[in-house]
Amino acid sequence: MTPLIQLTNLTKTLKGQGEPRSILSGVDLTLHAGESVAILGRSGSGKSTLLSLIGLFDRPDGGQYLLGGSDITRVPERRAARLRSDEFGFVFQRFFLLKHLSAAQNVAMALVNGQGWLPRRKRKATVMAALERVGIAHLAKHKPPRLSGGEQQRVAIARALVREPKVLLADEPTGALDTETGALVIDALHSATDRGCGLILVTHDHAHANRMQRVVRLADGVLVTERQGVFP
């Protein structure tokens, strides 16, 4: 079975002012459809950098990145945008919702992105279905400032899921939430794997990490498996 994602010896060096700093020095990672993986690691260990490489926000300096068997290590930006739209869903710690748009409009942002076009009625139905999946369809017309942190994160999850992505990338999605709300958010994310969506969760929280099928730790630029899940 072809894995959804296969990273082989991925490297990334940050070049800014001063000496170049090696962040990733040979990362190997495989993710199958419906599988969930938690990535743990200290602050500055490169978890978010790894996620930005997987999500095609950035490109690796070396190694190989296969998505569904296709090599996308050096994918051009135009195709990367298409892949971000169709293959990936993103959830961030800071929600990144636009304050001037309603919850439904924030979700619709992933549909009105120049990658295909849905008629207004169909778009609305798709958005409402996504909000329904995370249990906040009744808040569709509310703007973010009127929503709680947990509700805002669920709007962000609905936005990530609205295009039915193959891979869900979550970068510390519970970092700004209390424990109880965080658990609800993890529930919402985890439910996506039931539909065959792969989930990569970057977190500091061991409790949330332990709910994933596999847990890996990023240390010294390489991934070390902490708990191996059973996956066909």
Add this chain to the structure above:
Amino acid sequence: MGLSGRFRSALIIGGQGVRARKLRTFLSMISLFLGVLAVVTVQAGAEIANRALLADIELTRGKDGTIQVGLPQHEQTVPIAVDTLRGQSDAVAAVSTQAVIGEPGVTPINEGGVPFEYAGQSVGRGQYYCDGRGACYSVESTEAPAPPGKAIELQIVGLTGDIRPFRPFYAEAGRWLDFSGEPSLSPGLVLNREAAKGFGQYRVPAEMRITGASVNSTPRILGVVHDGQSRPVAYVRADELDNWLPAANGNSGASSHLYLSPSATRLEQTLNGRLAAAGVPMEQSYRDVVNSKERIGGQLALMRLIFLGMAALVLLIGVAGILNVGLATVGERIEEFALRRAVGTPRLLLAGIVLAETLIIGLLTAAAAVGVGVAGLEAAELLFGSREPMLQGVQFPWQAGVAGVIAGLVAGVLGGLLPAIRAARIPIATVMRA
């Protein structure tokens, strides 16, 4: 579908951006408004001046494309021209001569048919002679001058048909000549504004003496038109005039002038053939095609360019305003643009979104400027229309509206280009970190 989807996406997101930042949109519009209004005003002013100038020229010279032919003086010219063109709609012959209306045997109030503001100012003993082109010359006379009396001298123009399709006179009072039916022995005159002014100022007997004629007639005044002439002129049916011209009217000093539509070439050839056969020296004739639009267009083009250049400078200040607000807004919206890129929005569409916003601002500003232009013109007509004939019944020129929209769009593009490039270059990875 791809382009259409992207275009619609840009419009939807751009519209959301404009609605979300109403105050900024308003401030951008203010900075751009004066520039667009300047372009609209210059264009409207130039078009209105152009129309007014063209209308004046059409009155005196004829509409664009009209063929004017001046025929040589000969005893056969007038009869053949009148006979050939009688009943024709695409050509008119105008036979001009001088006449005096009023007391016989006196020096007219405006001797030589001069405008009434110069009445009584003739110097020396002489007589005016006007040729077919309308140019007048003073001819010395050795005869003793007649005593001054109650008489008005004017130019009489006999027409074989309606001249207004060629020279669109403005009706001011009464009615125009009726060319149907038999000619009257009492010539029906339609006066021009200057002639009407003379008859309004001076009471003169209704007796008309045509130059060279031995018998006087009693004219009837039918109406008044504005023909753009400063000299007093009266228009009459050529056949009614013909009744009173001397038998050998070719020697009476009457000149013939033709107005032909561009399609009347066969008629022109027929007339030329008949005149040549009658011994008229056709090599002395002249032919001219009215081409006023091009001529005055050239005259106004430089003026318009200068004013448009000044308007463009004002517009550039507005563009700088949009640019400034646009760059500041992109700086504030880094997260939004990074997020949009993260969810798959291509760089090009991001640039399109910013451009759509500035284009919407440009279009809204153009609409406001055109609206103010229309209202301003109506107000000017209301306030100054009675003093300025150019403003009477003036319509807002559509060219000014188009210029305003183009100026708004150009300003939108120029003001939005740099912010659009910046928005498209925002890196996702550095912005979207937790």
